[in-house]
Amino acid sequence: ADIKGSELPNERLVYSAHVQEPGANDNATGVGTQLEMAKTTAKLFGENKIAFKRTMTFLWGDEIVSTNRYIQENPERAKGIKWGISLDMVGENTAVTGGTFLIEKMPDPSAIWTRGNDKHSAWGGDVLKLENMKPHYLNDFITSTFKEQGEFANWVVETNPFEGGSDHTPFLQADIPGLLLWHFTDQFYHTDNDRIDKVSKETMKNVGTAALVSGLTLVNSNTAFALEQISLLEQKAIDRLQTEFQLSVNAINTGNTIENEKAILEAWEDWYLKAISTTNDVVSKSNGNINDAIKESQSRVSLKSQELIKKLNTSSKN
Ligand SMILES: [Zn+2]
Known part of the structure; x- marks a missing residue:
């Protein structure tokens, strides 16, 4: 789904959520949160409440395959993708599932020297090299927007060094700024206990709100x-x-x-x-x-x- 930009239609932000996993948290929460974001966006657009200078795109598809296809099948369109934001396991009731909400950063030196407050999630990550770094403003911009929502809603927001393995990796491989919104670990993840009773609608609301505010700011950035x-x-x-x-x-x-x-x-x-x-x-x-x-x-x-x-x-x- 697209909302076409009024001034720079070829430049875009792409949100993505994968549909192929059957769990409630992984990944009905990503699919549903993104759907709510798209509905809200359509409403704001329809009521002329906010400008859309650039295009905003919502993708639902097979994990990694779908974002990779979106980038590969149309090189001209790919040139205009300025940011990719992926939603994967974004609705956890952490009191039940364990883990915390995480923003997985684009590769920065914390993925080479992981120390101090920087910690890998239980998923884990390879030690990167200097040539793998992706310096960009997106990490700190997204983190500060989410921290504001965290302060407002008394919600814990953490980051982790780059690990990969979800919809954000094809963006980074194509040298497009991209990061992942997720939770880890979750003791019910990839089990048949990943059910709706492990989901928090407050968490989904927090992630969806901060993700959409970030995106609306990015598509109108000047x-x-x-x-x-x-x-x-x-x-x-x-x-x-x-x-x-x-x-x-x-x-x-x-x-x-x-x-x-x-x-x-x-x-x-x-x-x-x-x-x-x-x-x-x-x-x-x-x-x-x-x-x-x-x-x-x-x-x-x-x-x-x-x-x-x-x-x-x-x-x-x-
Ligand atoms: Zn997943």
């Missing part, structure tokens, strides 16, 4: 959005560098090499510098305000990184 994301990313970069610095000081004290720890800080710096520059993708022409903000933000992030790396050198000499 210069103001880019500037907002630049300052969000700068703040997240500095927080991240400080956290990793502290972890690295501890790691050096317990025998890790300074070279290894420097490489971690540099990887995060590099990831964020590149992520900041991706904010340019919401405007069709080069925009001086955005370009200036990107440069200024990047130089502050680099400065912070250099300062912390210098501190790491001196702390290790003591």
